[in-house]
Amino acid sequence: MARSGARPGANGDTTTISHDDASTTLCVVVPAYNEQEVLHALHARVSAVLRALPFRWQVLYVNDGSRDSTGTMLLQLAEQDPHVAVLELSRNFGKEIALSAGLDHAETDLVIVIDADLQDPPELIPQLIDGWRQGYDVVYAQRLTRAGESWFKRATASAFYRLVGRVSHVKIPRDTGDFRLLTRRAVLAVRQLREQHRFMKGIFTWVGFPQLAVPYHRDARQAGTTKWNYWKLWNFALEGITSFSTAPLKLATYGGLASALFSFAYGIYMVIDTLLFGNRVPGYPSLMTVMLFLGGLQLMAIGVVGEYVGRMFDEVKGRPLYLLKTCRVSPAPATTAPR
Ligand code: UDP
Ligand code: MG
Numbered sequence: 001m002a003r004s005g006a007r008p009g010a011n012g013d014t015t016t017i018s019h020d021d022a023s024t025t026l027c028v029v030v031p032a033y034n035e036q037e038v039l040h041a042l043h044a045r046v047s048a049v050l051r052a053l054p055f056r057w058q059v060l061y062v063n064d065g066s067r068d069s070t071g072t073m074l075l076q077l078a079e080q081d082p083h084v085a086v087l088e089l090s091r092n093f094g095k096e097i098a099l100s101a102g103l104d105h106a107e108t109d110l111v112i113v114i115d116a117d118l119q120d121p122p123e124l125i126p127q128l129i130d131g132w133r134q135g136y137d138v139v140y141a142q143r144l145t146r147a148g149e150s151w152f153k154r155a156t157a158s159a160f161y162r163l164v165g166r167v168s169h170v171k172i173p174r175d176t177g178d179f180r181l182l183t184r185r186a187v188l189a190v191r192q193l194r195e196q197h198r199f200m201k202g203i204f205t206w207v208g209f210p211q212l213a214v215p216y217h218r219d220a221r222q223a224g225t226t227k228w229n230y231w232k233l234w235n236f237a238l239e240g241i242t243s244f245s246t247a248p249l250k251l252a253t254y255g256g257l258a259s260a261l262f263s264f265a266y267g268i269y270m271v272i273d274t275l276l277f278g279n280r281v282p283g284y285p286s287l288m289t290v291m292l293f294l295g296g297l298q299l300m301a302i303g304v305v306g307e308y309v310g311r312m313f314d315e316v317k318g319r320p321l322y323l324l325k326t327c328r329v330s331p332a333p334a335t336t337a338p339r
Contacts, residue, residue, distance in 0.1 A: 021054035022056075023056075024055045024056070025055060025058070025108035026053065026055040026057040026108055026109070026111075026112065027057070027058045027059070027106040027108040028059045028060065028112045028114060028125075029060050029062065029102030029103060029106055029111060029114070030046075030059060030060070030061050030062065030114055030115070031098035031102060031115070031116065032062065032066065032070050032074070032098075033065070033066050033070070033092060033098070033116075034066045034067060034068045034070060035068075035070050035117060036069050038116060038118055039070065039073050039074070039116065040073075041118065042116055042117075042118055045118065045123070046114070046122045047059070047081075047083065048122075049125050049126070050083075052126075053125075053129065055110070058083055058084075058085055058108065059083055059085070060086075060087065060105060060106055061074045061077075061084065061085070061086050061087070061116075062088075062098045062099070062101050062102045063087070063088040063089065064089050064093060064097075064098035065088075066092075067092075071088055071326075074086045074088075075326070078328050085105075085328055085329040086326060086328045087101055087105055087328070087329060088324065088325040088326035088327075089322050089323065096199070096200050097198060097322050098322075100190075100322070101322050101324070103187055103191060104191060106187065108184070109183065109184050110182070111183075112125060112180070113178050113180055113182070114178075115178070119218055120179035120218070121216065124141055124179075124214065127216075128141065128180065128181040128214060131181065131214060132181055132183060134212070136212040137182065137183040137185060137209035138181070138186050138207075138210070138211040139180060139211070139212045139214060140173065140179070140180035140213055141176070141179040141180060141213075141214050142173060142175050142176050142213040142215050142216070143177070143218040144175075144216065144217050144218075145218060156230075156233070160237050160240070161174035162174075164202075164237075164240050164244070164245075167241060167245040167247035168202065168240075168241070168244035168245040169245060170202055170205045170206050170244055172240075173205065173211075176213070178200055178201070178204075185209065186204075186207055189208075189209070190203055190207055193206070193207075194321065195243070195315060196311075196319070197239055197243050197314065197315070198243075199240045199244065202240060202243055202244045238307065242308060243311075246308075248304045248307070249304060249305065249308065251304070252304045252305065255300075256297065263290065266290070
């Protein structure tokens with residue numbers, strides 16, 4: 001298990017910090033977008049796991065503007081089961097924001113974030129809680145395998161984690177999704193980060209606090225289809241890099257510098273060449289090559305700057321992250337686990 005941050009109360013003793021389980025509250029946050037096929041299976045599995053725990057608990061579903069019957073199913077579920085709380089966003093805002101909306105409304109001691117599609121096995125929750133009992137504030141599940149995903153997806157994901165690890169200021173753990181447990185103070189910290197471009201894995205790492213990885217085997221999607229395609233993944237990767245690193249801007253600077261140095265050296269060579277041998281050929285091909293090369297380089301550098309300027313534009317507007325259509329959340333889970 002990978003650990004980071006100081007472990008509170010770990011002065012050589014391995015005793016667990018005592019928690020008053022009966023008064024501890026737990027909320028499982030589930031962002032859901034067009035997940036009608038899996039919702040019932042998910043709720044059954046999550047409830048089964050939570051019922052076995054000694055805490056007071058709640059499952060907070062965030063309907064991220066689904067176009068299928070996810071919304072009505074969730075409201076029905078809330079009618080039937082007092083453990084269910086539902087938030088509905090006014091439209092589809094994307095997973096990162098749906099998740100943030102859930103975190104904004106989860107007022108419990110512990111919050112667990114899990115995907116709706118059952119790729120994150122709810123049965124791992126007790127292990128995440130063990131991590132909390134050892135004194136960690138953020139306990140994240142780390143994938144050992146990714147079932148049901150093509151080698152290309154796995155290869156690109158791995159390359160992405162390596163790249164982000166190299167360029168960003170915070171060390172984002174690899175093969176980690178959003179499936180994790182957060183203590184209240186970690187949740188309160190995450191809530192303070194209100195940026196529009198939300199790379200949650202980075203945000204969770206940025207807040208710090210003692211963090212622990214719990215390895216697991218990732219299942220394939222139970223039903224339904226992934227909401228990701230390669231264009232979205234590419235943009236997600238861009239988000240990850242630009243939110244936590246200014247390395248691409250530096251790359252533009254140094255790329256420009258290198259090409260300027262090269263041009264300078266080439267210029268000197270041309271002068272000497274002309275002085276020694278005279279102007280043998282008009283030099284059209286080399287001129288064209290250099291012009292095209294520099295033109296391309298400049299456009300690319302402007303594009304890189306543009307990526308950042310565009311993001312600044314989005315942040316400067318200061319819009320709310322999301323708008324709510326429905327809010328069926330009690331401030332704290334008033335319900336006690338039926339024993
Ligand atoms: N999701 C969401 N809003 C979106 C896209 C996805 O709330 O716009 C939810 C989705 O319902 C699921 C989770 O985010 O619970 C992960 O989505 P998905 O399984 O499509 O992503 P993947 O597992 O392929 O990374
Ligand atoms: Mg999934």
